[in-house]
Amino acid sequence: MKDRRLEKLARVLVDYSIEAGEGDQVLLSGGTVAEPLIKEVYARLLDVGAVPVPLVTLPGTQEVFFEHARDLHYEKTPPALYSVYEQADAFVSVMAPTNTRALAGVDPRKQQALGRRDKPLREMVLGKDRWILTQYPTEALAQESEMSLGEFEDFSFEAMALGEDDPVAFWQEKSRKQQGLADRLDQAEEIRLLGPETDLTLSVAGRTFLNSAGSHNMPCGEVFTGPVEDAVDGTVYFGVPTAVAGREVSGVRLRFEGGKVVEASAEKGEEYLMSSLDADEGARRLGELGIGTNYHIPRATRNILFDEKLGGTVHLAIGQSYEKTGGKNTSSVHWDMISDLREGGELYADGELIQKDGKFLGFDLGG
Amino acid sequence: MKDRRLEKLARVLVDYSIEAGEGDQVLLSGGTVAEPLIKEVYARLLDVGAVPVPLVTLPGTQEVFFEHARDLHYEKTPPALYSVYEQADAFVSVMAPTNTRALAGVDPRKQQALGRRDKPLREMVLGKDRWILTQYPTEALAQESEMSLGEFEDFSFEAMALGEDDPVAFWQEKSRKQQGLADRLDQAEEIRLLGPETDLTLSVAGRTFLNSAGSHNMPCGEVFTGPVEDAVDGTVYFGVPTAVAGREVSGVRLRFEGGKVVEASAEKGEEYLMSSLDADEGARRLGELGIGTNYHIPRATRNILFDEKLGGTVHLAIGQSYEKTGGKNTSSVHWDMISDLREGGELYADGELIQKDGKFLGFDLGG
Structure with a gap:
């Protein structure tokens, strides 16, 4: 059928x-x-x-x-x-x-x-x-997500808005709405993340926030930029486990000084984390700060393509940045790690509260 | 397993x-x-x-x-x-x-x-x-050959000599033995085929017989050339059915005059035959005369790669010739049709009987 x-x-x-x-x-x-x-x-x-x-x-x-x-x-x-x-x-x-x-x-x-x-x-x-x-949607992805294949198909296609009569129109509209958020963040010089075990300040001065609504990923829903490479300070906890390069890595904690990871640990997969951070010069600096906006994804499933879009989460990628954001970091690594801000999280742009407990304030993004 | x-x-x-x-x-x-x-x-x-x-x-x-x-x-x-x-x-x-x-x-x-x-x-x-x-070996090929998949695997791998401890050595040896046949035919100016409903004379003057023993096809076992394009005369019956381009064509009869097909019919698939002959200028002339030498293939199975190698058969291809044989015919078509000479067939080179009833005379090719 x-x-x-x-x-x-x-x-x-x-x-x-x-x-x-x-x-x-x-x-x-x-x-x-x-x-x-x-x-x-x-x-x-x-x-x-x-x-x-x-x-x-x-x-x-x-x-x-x-x-x-x-x-x-x-x-x-x-x-x-x-x-x-x-x-x-x-x-x-x-x-x-x-x-x-x-x-x-x-x-x-x-x-x-x-x-x-x-x-x-x-x-x-x-x-x-x-x-x-x-x-x-494959059996392997369903298994990783602890669902049956049928459930995972529904989960996947819902996240892609394929239940809509005209999903192209849905993504066009999503893109239009998200542009407001990207425009607001584009004005900001500094982003601050507060949450469980997390207090991180990132400079985004002169960088561009891109609006991503199905142009490069499907499912989609995020705005992202490349933070200033030497201006990230503080600690961050990535509570969302990821399956990366064939293994699970979870409970990652990073401490940044002047943009560089100076302390790192993981509850699972620490060896792989360390090896990635040492892959090359750029692997200890950030290539991306992304903010998920897809509220059709109900929960994280150890599936980075979905998890990083999850409304109420932010993700940071160590390694390679995207040129179009103004990011200048180069690396053979680009590894997204996800922090869940839905319980007790806050996201500030130049001191203004933009998101609280995973919900955007003043932006109609379905959160 | x-x-x-x-x-x-x-x-x-x-x-x-x-x-x-x-x-x-x-x-x-x-x-x-x-x-x-x-x-x-x-x-x-x-x-x-x-x-x-x-x-x-x-x-x-x-x-x-x-x-x-x-x-x-x-x-x-x-x-x-x-x-x-x-x-x-x-x-x-x-x-x-x-x-x-x-x-x-x-x-x-x-x-x-x-x-x-x-x-x-x-x-x-x-x-x-x-x-x-x-x-x-796939189920579809097994089905076409009227065998189970297991039977067809054995059939296929036997034709490829994979039961041998060292099949590479087998094919090297096969190549050496076949060279004698190719050398003999290279001396010939004219090949004549006699068999059921078949009496065809082909000039091969100045053309080269190539020895094919696993260098381009597997299974293999044939010597072949490109006949002189305007010097093929007589009639030939192709009794071995083929599945070509997704349909069965069988019982093909061709009559040649001056190298050109001037009469054609098929018991099955005649429409496709006619359409192929009319595909372009070169499609009504021969691009290949091949002589099968693989006696590990017990019978034809509507599978051209195997059937054309069958010891005791010859095949003629309408259309494109292989440059290395000296053949000059060009066409978008190259369609091998197979004539079984194992019952009442004779193959002559400049009047000398080379093969009778599908067995080579004076060549150690296992026939």
């Missing part, structure tokens, strides 16, 4: 997120289990006259890579693959893990080396700006 | 067929159901230091293409895809259909248009010479 929501999702991704048009070459990448969605997107791209270039990954390919690859394989992205990215006008990526912990046993240095190898690819995608990342 | 024969097959393809070495970029294409083999080949390529570039196709993608593609999609190969082929040093293609008749209802003109569109890709692969085409 065909799920009509996938057809709607394909339209959101193709017509709204990347605005594909005649002759656009669109790299369509994803795992094979996302087959139903990939085929919907493929068909929709053809319908609008775009030229789909599917790049489908078999489950387990990365595991085989890490097991068999030799040093030379970490040196550079295969040129043939690089040229596909080079020629593409836009990108649709569908994550569809069959096992969210498959890489738990892989040496993090190998993962970092692969991350460094493919950094030029990611930069190219970001540079072209027409890219959208989404997730197809 | 892992099938060790797949590991052997991966070694044959990687080490023997394309002789992959350090730094070689290898385009590894195939259908997702061939996952176990694709992963073995991927691992083996990494082991030898080659750089695999997997290009995996979801089942049903072609159907979606033919249903949704617009005129512009038939104009040229997506440049991003073209550049992958351009940059690859070698090619491993694994056919793995999930439905051999899925395209039966597609307008043949669309299929021909796609064939024309991608002709430059095929020419590039042929030009680079390091390419191997194989088939992964």
